Amino acid sequence: MTKMKVNPWEVEGSVDYEKLTKKFGTTKIPDSIYKELQDCHPLLRRGIYFSHRDFDKWLKAHEEGKKVSVITGRGPSEKMHIGHLVPFLVAKSLQDKFGCDVYIPISDDEKFFIKKNLTFEESIKYSEDNILDLIALGFDPKKTFIFEDFVYTDIYKYAAQISKRITYSMAKAIFGLTPEKNIGWSFYPAMQAAHILFPQFHSKKHISVVPVAIDQDPFIRLTRDIASQKDIALTKPAALHAKFLPSLHGEAKMSSSGTGLIFLSDDAKTVKKKINKYAFSGGQKTTEEHREKGGNTEVDVSFQYLRMLFEESDEKLEEIKTKYESGELLTGELKAILIEKISAFLKDHQKRKQEAKKNIDKFILKN
Numbered sequence: 001m002t003k004m005k006v007n008p009w010e011v012e013g014s015v016d017y018e019k020l021t022k023k024f025g026t027t028k029i030p031d032s033i034y035k036e037l038q039d040c041h042p043l044l045r046r047g048i049y050f051s052h053r054d055f056d057k058w059l060k061a062h063e064e065g066k067k068v069s070v071i072t073g074r075g076p077s078e079k080m081h082i083g084h085l086v087p088f089l090v091a092k093s094l095q096d097k098f099g100c101d102v103y104i105p106i107s108d109d110e111k112f113f114i115k116k117n118l119t120f121e122e123s124i125k126y127s128e129d130n131i132l133d134l135i136a137l138g139f140d141p142k143k144t145f146i147f148e149d150f151v152y153t154d155i156y157k158y159a160a161q162i163s164k165r166i167t168y169s170m171a172k173a174i175f176g177l178t179p180e181k182n183i184g185w186s187f188y189p190a191m192q193a194a195h196i197l198f199p200q201f202h203s204k205k206h207i208s209v210v211p212v213a214i215d216q217d218p219f220i221r222l223t224r225d226i227a228s229q230k231d232i233a234l235t236k237p238a239a240l241h242a243k244f245l246p247s248l249h250g251e252a253k254m255s256s257s258g259t260g261l262i263f264l265s266d267d268a269k270t271v272k273k274k275i276n277k278y279a280f281s282g283g284q285k286t287t288e289e290h291r292e293k294g295g296n297t298e299v300d301v302s303f304q305y306l307r308m309l310f311e312e313s314d315e316k317l318e319e320i321k322t323k324y325e326s327g328e329l330l331t332g333e334l335k336a337i338l339i340e341k342i343s344a345f346l347k348d349h350q351k352r353k354q355e356a357k358k359n360i361d362k363f364i365l366k367n
């Protein structure tokens with residue numbers, strides 16, 4: 001088996017999340033925090049967000065009536081798939097519950113530097129498309145600020161001030177490599193640190209939380225180091241770390257190539273075909289065997305998608321789990337439940353994306 005490798009640019013091997021929290025020095029989310037998130041999105045309630053930095057301080061600041069905010073970004077190198085939604089659904093859920101501002105930087109520069117064949121024009125085009133997908137999630141236009149690095153060039157002055165504080169040896173220590181394929185890529189971490197501190201540059205000094213997949217934590221560590229330097233003196237950002245959404249085949253991360261993913265633009269027919277054909281099953285080989293032994297919900301991808309994203313009701317999820325594990329529910333029937341849920345979600349989403357075109361101006365920050 002390939003060795004585990006997790007950094008913002010590579011995820012390889014089977015991912016040991018326990019080990020990662022130790023390696024990165026983050027804290028597992030304790031029950032006392034989960035308790036406060038019981039009415040939030042399933043991603044927050046069911047342990048998919050499993051680790052944090054200072055989120056207890058964020059909650060406390062909110063409780064004391066102080067300003068808090070959420071910041072999480074999107075690297076737009078392609079059309080979005082359901083795995084890409086994870087941090088944004090959480091941002092929306094936190095906005096709904098805590099009434100806070102949400103900042104969404106679009107790092108078109110990042111993807112442009114990293115992807116050899118991505119042209120400048122394409123990266124701008126994907127940004128525009130992805131922004132509509134994000135607005136379609138239903139963020140509050142009065143409290144949501146979206147900006148694109150190539151368009152909201154004001155961000156550069158913050159990135160410049162940050163970049164001067166990042167030495168190559170710091171970058172190497174934090175990322176495990178210097179992102180050195182070209183100098184744009186080397187500079188990019190300063191940009192992402194500027195994104196993460198932007199809520200404080202834009203508004204006032206306050207605590208912001210960054211919901212992200214755990215591979216992005218090195219950026220947070222870097223930003224926290226810089227925030228606390230004397231002459232910047234901003235609040236260290238908090239973080240909430242997610243596990244990856246598995247691909248249909250059951251690989252740790254839904255990656256952008258291959259057949260293991262569902263795009264937000266897929267129609268019902270495509271969703272049905274993909275899930276029936278590719279979704280890794282925890283069921284038994286034959287119906288008789290399945291009735292006898294039951295299925296394994298731990299490895300079954302359809303069940304994981306229901307748990308992470310598509311079955312809101314805890315009771316219904318529990319019922320599906322019990323029935324599948326006892327063999328009462330067959331793999332085909334479990335898949336049918338998921339197909340129904342995803343198709344309904346996507347149909348709605350695609351409609352809201354069309355409507356988002358009219359509202360886009362309300363969300364975009366101007367230079």
Ligand code: TRP
Nearest residue numbers: 072073074075105107192195212
């Ligand atoms: N680098 C992130 C990704 O590839 C996207 C991103 C850009 C981001 N700016 C950010 C994430 C700020 C969190 C905070 O997915």
